[in-house]
Amino acid sequence: xxxxxxxxxxxxxxxxxxxxxxxxxxxxxxxxxxxxxxxxxxxxxxxxxxxxxxxxxxxxxxxxxxxxxxxxxxxxxxxxxxxxxxxxxxxxxxxxxxxxxxxxxxxxxxxxxxxxxxxxxxxxxxxxxxxxxxxxxxxxxxxxxxxxxxxxxxxxxxxxxxxxxxxxxxxxxxxxxxxxxxxxxxxxxxxxxxxxxxxxxxxxxxxxxxxxxxxxxxxxxxxxxxxxxxxxxxxxxxxxxxxxxxxxxxxxxxxxxxxxxxxxxxxxxxxxxxxxxxxxxxxxxxxxxxxxxxxxxxxxxxxxxxxxxxxxxxxxxxxxxxxxxxxxxxxxxxxxxxxxxxxxxxxxxxxxxxxxxxxxxxxxxxxxxxxxxxxxxxxxxxxxxxxxxxxxxxxxxxxxxxxxxxxxxxxxxxxxxxxxxxx
Numbered sequence: 001x002x003x004x005x006x007x008x009x010x011x012x013x014x015x016x017x018x019x020x021x022x023x024x025x026x027x028x029x030x031x032x033x034x035x036x037x038x039x040x041x042x043x044x045x046x047x048x049x050x051x052x053x054x055x056x057x058x059x060x061x062x063x064x065x066x067x068x069x070x071x072x073x074x075x076x077x078x079x080x081x082x083x084x085x086x087x088x089x090x091x092x093x094x095x096x097x098x099x100x101x102x103x104x105x106x107x108x109x110x111x112x113x114x115x116x117x118x119x120x121x122x123x124x125x126x127x128x129x130x131x132x133x134x135x136x137x138x139x140x141x142x143x144x145x146x147x148x149x150x151x152x153x154x155x156x157x158x159x160x161x162x163x164x165x166x167x168x169x170x171x172x173x174x175x176x177x178x179x180x181x182x183x184x185x186x187x188x189x190x191x192x193x194x195x196x197x198x199x200x201x202x203x204x205x206x207x208x209x210x211x212x213x214x215x216x217x218x219x220x221x222x223x224x225x226x227x228x229x230x231x232x233x234x235x236x237x238x239x240x241x242x243x244x245x246x247x248x249x250x251x252x253x254x255x256x257x258x259x260x261x262x263x264x265x266x267x268x269x270x271x272x273x274x275x276x277x278x279x280x281x282x283x284x285x286x287x288x289x290x291x292x293x294x295x296x297x298x299x300x301x302x303x304x305x306x307x308x309x310x311x312x313x314x315x316x317x318x319x320x321x322x323x324x325x326x327x328x329x330x331x332x333x334x335x336x337x338x339x340x341x342x343x344x345x346x347x348x349x350x351x352x353x354x355x356x357x358x359x360x361x362x363x364x365x366x367x368x369x370x371x372x373x374x375x376x377x378x379x380x381x382x383x384x385x386x387x388x389x390x391x392x393x394x395x396x397x398x399x400x401x402x403x404x405x406x407x408x409x410x411x412x413x414x415x416x417x418x419x420x421x422x423x
Contacts, residue, residue: 333361
């Protein structure tokens with residue numbers, strides 16, 4: 001085997017060795033996914049050796065029996081890669097019908113050992129295709145279409161770019177097969193284009209698996225944040241004070257007590273709904289939730305007044321975005337003021353949706369305060385969720401004795417997906 005042949009295989013072998021090591025030490029891969037990836041890598045090694053060995057036999061002394069066995073091996077394992085990729089796209093399924101197709105393909109190719117119905121390697125070292133010579137191609141095409149359909153079906157609702165990785169790998173394989181057919185007689189190469197595509201596809205699928213873990217971790221983190229937000233919003237003292245306020249109202253103003261009780265129940269239900277809500281919601285819904293909370297608090301603190309200046313009401317934001325900031329303004333800013341005021345304004349400017357929660361409360365020094373303490377956990381959580389869910393930013397300004405202003409800037413692309421349909 002000459003140096004030029006080894007130079008073709010050397011980069012692929014190095015890539016597979018590196019991928020094997022990475023898969024083995026990656027603590028974030030699930031056990032089943034690691035097993036599938038290691039099988040894929042092992043078959044890639046087998047396919048490279050098969051390509052090199054068959055090439056050597058094709059240009060050397062005629063050994064039709066050996067070359068036939070190698071060709072059977074190559075044609076039989078190629079559809080298996082597509083089945084293994086299916087296990088990555090659809091973990092947990094058995095795919096017995098796909099294995100049955102791969103078994104039929106292997107059986108058809110094995111007929112080359114005793115007949116020419118599939119292919120024949122002649123005594124003078126020529127390859128002759130039989131009536132079923134394209135069996136591996138047809139079986140692979142069926143599996144590829146199935147892989148393509150399942151990839152689209154499973155991830156069509158995902159908004160992340162990595163959903164295209166299975167489709168890109170499928171396209172790479174199709175192009176490589178076309179190149180092998182078109183350039184087979186023109187290019188003298190020991191390793192087929194399809195082998196290159198399969199090795200590259202294996203790397204792509206490993207990256208895809210790792211990105212899936214990252215997304216799962218993000219979802220778990222956001223779920224944890226939603227629970228944390230709800231717990232900060234429904235503290236026992238708030239429940240106790242709200243119920244005491246409602247009880248006192250029944251002695252003085254029963255109709256107002258009934259209305260407040262209804263508002264309180266809706267407020268609690270919306271907080272609980274936010275635990276299972278992973279998507280953006282219309283800002284009108286968030287403003288309504290804020291209004292319910294503020295009306296309950298204003299009954300306890302008659303010195304507090306809420307103002308709303310809504311000029312832009314057709315975009316979406318993460319749930320529990322405005323209400324925690326209003327709660328923070330009331331609890332830690334204006335409730336001790338003789339005339340406390342909290343203003344919520346929403347407008348559009350410079351391609352952004354601007355939400356501002358401003359109060360005339362006691363304020364603080366942003367340069368010294370840390371957003372990790374209990375009094376600012378609401379601000380910290382809102383900041384993280386606005387950045388993660390819609391690519392927004394938060395601007396915090398405060399001055400001791402004068403008040404605090406929190407501004408959220410939401411890109412129009414991220415936050416106005418259903419604007420036109422609501423006009």
